[in-house]
Amino acid sequence: MRAGLPVAAAWGVQVLEAEASGRAVLLLPRQEGLLRPGGTVCGPAIMGLADMAVWCALLARTGGRDLSLTAAQNATFLSAAGPGPLTAQARLIKPHGRLLFAEVLILRKDVPHPVAHITATWAARPG
């Protein structure tokens, strides 16, 4: 994923888990360059991380070949994200058909519920 997506490499995103069942867990480390005023991770970084996590779940499912495209993404910010690190847990809810659907939870250590909740629709394109 980092090879294909320079933004992921630039942000230092790490893939912690990727399961063929259609799950992936990514880590966004703390980085000064991704903070917004107030010292919390900026919205673009959180939405981008979620997008990468879904793509990773798709790649895990298809063995690393997948050209699917984001068709829609809805993000809701639930609590202060803090300065990072953050983890993103992506899970494919509908892994088949022309339109795929996934959910991503953005988690912050020591906060019991997700700090952001994202759903994403992808247009399927086998690699």
Place this chain on the structure above:
Amino acid sequence: MRAGLPVAAAWGVQVLEAEASGRAVLLLPRQEGLLRPGGTVCGPAIMGLADMAVWCALLARTGGRDLSLTAAQNATFLSAAGPGPLTAQARLIKPHGRLLFAEVLILRKDVPHPVAHITATWAARPG
């Protein structure tokens, strides 16, 4: 905005217009580091650009002081974005109250309709 948000500076985002009525137009130049496989601007860059455009419209409205936070963002990708440049036109639809609401059109030269449509809800926090 670029001072407050390192990501905007890193991406080379330029503010073309910013009106006190609550409008802003931003330019995302073509950048190799923001492309995804296939050679088009990646989703995270488009969603991030939209977020920056709304913040710019808020800053224009409040004279440069504003600590409002993104509460939700919904993005729909309508057509191929291409490699850039892209412009983002943000407009506050509901500029008053606790929750603000804005719409952003992502435009590509020579494509008549927006290549992406984004709506955003922000939690108001005067600067």
Place this chain on the structure above:
Amino acid sequence: MRAGLPVAAAWGVQVLEAEASGRAVLLLPRQEGLLRPGGTVCGPAIMGLADMAVWCALLARTGGRDLSLTAAQNATFLSAAGPGPLTAQARLIKPHGRLLFAEVLILRKDVPHPVAHITATWAARPG
């Protein structure tokens, strides 16, 4: 539309305008059966009205034959809707391709901005 959709008939929804360019304006009259506690039009009625308005805009465009299906709908409630009547202004932003995209403004008399803003994606299926 009322022939095809019993809910529209049951709610007394009226089509005020429908243009082949892909616009439609619908009226939801005041009805006790659609209120929620507090005496305002309930969310289901507003979301349903928006869905009907998009369908009407599609039917206007295709001359009354269209089997397209709602693929996604995002609604944001901006202000108190009151007891009705309400009007819905639908407009196709992307009228071509496999996925169509529309915007609906829900308007209440004497309120300058929309009381609700809805976007909808439809999977195109010619009639």
Place this chain on the structure above:
Amino acid sequence: MRAGLPVAAAWGVQVLEAEASGRAVLLLPRQEGLLRPGGTVCGPAIMGLADMAVWCALLARTGGRDLSLTAAQNATFLSAAGPGPLTAQARLIKPHGRLLFAEVLILRKDVPHPVAHITATWAARPG
């Protein structure tokens, strides 16, 4: 809920489960009046059912007194809903604070994944 919301009563919606932890399961029976062309439950009915399910989960949590309002609802339609019956499983993901957040799965018998996925943000107002 049916006392407060005439639409729920008109549609014959039944509350199958409601837990103080913030969960609710509702049943929408098969009804000719809620079908759309093609013989499947119409979008307005599904979006309305989801809204009712979230309200039920809130009422279960607060012991039947709650004046919270829908602030936003995002619905994605994943598969054919069929003619009904449908069940809606609502769960509060963020049950505290000014803005509450819930997820609703719309399930059809014999289909392994949800036929629709809905997220909702509610503005909290204690009863």
